[in-house]
Amino acid sequence: MDTNQYMEMFLEESKDHLQSLNERLLDLERDPADSSAINEIFRSAHTLKGMSATMGFTAIAELTHDMENVLDLIRNDKLKADEDIVDVLFKCIDALQQMVDNVSDGDPENSVEVKDLVDRLNAIATGNQQPAAPKAAESAGKKADNETIVPPTDIELSDIDLDLINSAKDSGLRAMQVKVILADTCVLKTVRSYMVMSALDEIGDVIKSIPPTEDLEQEKFDLEFELILLTGEEEQKVESILMNISEIKKVIIKLINVPAPVKKNISVEKKASVPAAVKKNAPAVKKQAIQHHDNMKSGQSVRVGIERLDSLMNLVGELVINKTRLEQIGNTHRIAELVETVEQMDRVTGDLQSIVMKVRMVTVGQVFNRFPRVVRDLAKELNKEVNLTIEGEDTELDRTVIDEIGDPLVHLIRNSMDHGIEHPDDREAKGKSRVGKVGLIARHEGNNVIIMVTDDGAGIDANIIRNKAIEKGVITQEDGDNMTDAEAVRLIFLPGFSTSDVITDVSGRGVGMDVVRTTIEALGGVIDVETKKNEGSIFKIKLPLTLAIIQALLVDVQEEIYAIPLAAIDSTINITPEDIKTIQNKETIVIRGEIIPIVRLDRALNVVSAEDKEDEEIYVVVVHVGDKKCGIMVDKLIGQQEIVIKTLGKLLSGIKVISGATVLGNGQIALILDVAILMQ
Amino acid sequence: MEQHEVSSNEVQIVAFKLKREEYGMSILNVEEIKRLTDITRVPFTPDFIKGVMNLRGSVLPVIDLKKRIGLPDAEYTDATRIIVVKLEEITVGMIVDAVTEVLTIDSAHITSSKQITSTENDAHSESNKFINGIGNLNNRLVILLNLSEILGLNGEIK
CATH class of the missing domain: 1.20.120.160 (HPT domain)
Structure with missing residues (x-):
């Protein structure tokens, strides 16, 4: 084979x-x-x-x-x-x-x-x-042998089964319960069960099986299964047919004697259509099984190589561009029918595009689910008691990011458990619970996905790190003295600092932290650490949603389209020029008693303004970063849309106020604003 | 394939026009040639960066080559093309007035920029740093561009 x-x-x-x-x-x-x-x-x-x-x-x-x-x-x-x-x-x-x-x-x-x-x-x-x-x-x-002594009577018969059996009897068929036990060396059980089924189908109808057919097809059974067969053949005949199939260990057949149905009227009705009912029902059972199968499939997944998705995405992009061309042709030549068709196509391509984008996203749960095991093994190895909590495992990230993020996280978790969490006795002495807590948390935050590794351990001692760094020659004594504790702790991310021999003598951390940092930065993210002595540490990884999909509001400024991430938006309001008040030379507006500074987007982005339209209505998008709020003045609100974030590339990476770009449905590119930078 | 086997002394050049002059770049750096499409302006960029365009779903920066090498501005026409250039993992579009043809030039017929400017002692002057050399094809002169300078790979664009 x-x-x-x-x-x-x-x-x-x-x-x-x-x-x-x-x-x-x-x-x-x-x-x-x-x-x-x-x-x-x-x-x-x-x-x-x-x-x-x-x-x-x-x-x-x-x-x-x-x-x-x-x-x-x-x-x-x-x-x-x-x-x-x-x-x-x-x-x-x-x-x-x-x-x-x-x-x-x-x-x-x-x-x-x-x-x-x-x-x-x-x-x-x-x-x-x-x-x-x-x-x-x-x-x-042996166990199987023992079990065979127990008469196979545990099949529950529904009313329909009983009706079927009864009507079969009336037409001279026997109902028998067939228990098939496969040899325990049997590997292809599904194949064997299928052979049993098809052999029985030739001599009669299988009306029920335990476990159900779809389980048999998926090998969701042990070495034995039971069937109810309606057949005109003798038991011995059935048995010999089945025993001819290889890898069948034993076949036990028992005739089923069903008491005559109590409900006469139903049985009469059924009687009228005896042969038909029996004949029909067998395929019906099968059909049902197939349907079940389909249901199972819809929840299942297909694995596709990422490069295939990439080329699919490119092709969809190409399709969109061509669609736009058709649209233009329709408009210039005023072909109403074409325009109409293209409009429908527009919807389809739009959906197609967003689906293709979404397909690339996977949940961080795929990475997180390996950590319970890691934590368990490590806790045993270190003789520590650790409880891992996982949050936000359904946060979605781009597949490429997911593939890369696993190793850094393992590193961080190991560090938290090795150097962060104290031994149970020490913890008790400090008045903490014996069981240490390690947390793995993922969530969306603005344009980013945040993944945090937290522990309630000893924390990182800034002084030890500082001294070690000086000793290692990573920083000078003077640098060290001028450093805040928070800065000193961040030294663990420096390359020179984290060689393995440092760790053994330092109670702080540092195993390959620079490797972690490099990996994260290669993904366009940043890593930071917060620590408090005896309360624990938080390692915070901030990953940009490169290629990730976010909800954004599209706005128009002098015919230029920009996207503002919806997560940063509080509200949108309509004001007139009179509503703008100047406080210390800064333009502000008052919303519900709150004074909010405003930014004119066209000026902030040096948009070449075609004309001044002071007298018109003004749209303001109120955004927030943390507690700070700000109003962004725009010409028009286009609408809310799911967008896919793309980077501007290396050549244009220096532009702070633009966090990325996205391709709109018509193939045009809109830039995504970094609200935090815009507010500064 | 025999006749395509370019001898080691020959280079293949995509030739294009900027104003009246003919320029060229190695065909190995050229990914494709596109018609002018929508370009989205990007704020806070040098004026020669025209913006970004959509190349089959990916975002591609576009450079106006004339502005980049200090030639006067001109309207875009029907002949205007975007040459998609790839150099060291960076892909950009470059706007040129027209793409003429692919030329094969014997490297013996290429005068390097050093030779041209050494006598004038301004080898590193602003306009010359973008030029690698000049190809001479039966008195048809093609100015060969230094792409890595143009893309600012030496750290100029920030």
Whole structure:
């Protein structure tokens, strides 16, 4: 089988499953009785096993198989998920991660040493079994055997099922419950279940399955499933047909005897259409299953390479330009029909454009979700108790930023836990709770996304940093003396300061902080730190929304269009020239008792004014930065719109008052104002 | 491909007009040539920066080449073109009066600007720093521009 074409899919999906394993295992550790967690872990491990076996990565398949044995015991309450077991499972996940990474790098996946892990897994699995069963896999088989003694009666039959069964009986068919148990070595369970289904479809109708068909299709089942079959064949015949399918371990068939329906009238009605009902219903069941499938799909996602999105975006841009040309042709030649059509096209291209832009955005949650695991491991390693809180994980950032931001954040979190959070005993001595708090917070702030890493630890001692910096020759003694504490703390971001040998003797921070800073700055962001002794530190990363989408108000000044970020806008008002009062040579207006300075945008931006129109109505956009307010005078308000922020590029990067540009629907470019700078 | 194999002594030049003079730049720096489109003025920029234009969804700064090298201003015409130039990760549009053709010049026929100006002792005068040399193609003179000076990569534009 040529597996290459599935490679990418395999890698992506493995990553997802490993992530979900990590997350759910954390849940399980927190609450060992969490049955939904263990079920999900089992499912993920199982899918991983199936996928890797199909792809021929036997090492991954074997390790997951051994994990499954342990997981199965936990799932069946035969084993308690204590700390040791969870630790081993975490290590397994790490090993799997390593293997998947190897696969993606083109290295052999089996180069990861897992013998210890396998031994420990087996020890855990066998330690909780009858001594007779040497291997966990066999015990699983045994367990299945035991279960088969229990008669398969747990299928709940709905009224419709009962009606169907009854009417089938009337037409001489038998209703039987078929329990299929797959061999526990079976890898392609979906395929087997499908073969069972199609074999049964040939001799009758399957009216119900447990678990439901869509779960069977997605391998969301263990080694067994049950079906209700309406058929004219004998039980033995059915059994022998099914046993011909490979990897079927056992088939148990039981006839269903349903008491005659109580509601006579309904049954009479159904009787009239017996053969039809039976025949019709089978496809109906299938159809329903397919519909379910579609529903599932709509919530699912498709992975697309970013370069494809880029070219899609470019093509949409091109489309918009051509649309504008058509528009012009329509207008110049006065072709009403063309203009009308183009107007409709306008709407479609506009939507298309904004969707393409949005597609590039991903939530920071994608990065954040790996931190619970990081924090857990580190807390263990450092013998500290740490509680991680995550906020704003649905804040959206451009994909490229997301890809880059992970490592700096890991760094900051590690630092907060290593150097910030004190040992539980020390914390107690200081009168703090034993459990340290580390926070990871993301939110929008004006034109930026803010990501903060907070801790309630010891804080950074400015003096130690200052002395260390002087000692290292990063600053002179004089510089150091003239520095405020806040400035001194910022020294940790300097390159010379953060070599690893500094950290070991300094109780402050500094592990590769300059690397963090460089990465953030490369993304066009800034990083800052606030710290208070014994109260903790806050590392604040401010990232521009490069390529991000914001809501903005478009305004017109002497035929030039500018965008003002909506987040900065308080209100818009209409005034007359008389409303403008001068205070100390500065123009101001009074709104609801508040005196607000105003800025004439045309003057502030040196717009070449075509004419003075003093007597007209004046539009003022009231903006705020922090507590400060300011009114921006414009000629016209065009409207609110979602815009995509683009940089002006290196050549024009020096212009402070413009924070970026955006391409409007008609292909024209509007500049985005940096309100904070404009107010100065 | 044989006949396209430019011998190491030959360079290919995109030739264009500014006023009556013919200028050129290496074809390797030219991404594409566009007709004049909407250009949005950007405040607080030197006067030779015309503004920004939309190049298939991305924002592209546009330089008026005549203003940049100190030639008198003139109206844009139907022949006016924007040459999209890329140099060291910077992409800009340059407005020229007309694009004429692609020329192949033997480097033996290029006189470097040093040779031209050395006698006059003003090698670094304002107008000459933008010139790399002059190509002579059967008495047709093409002034070759120094793009990195024009883009201010040496730190002039701020």
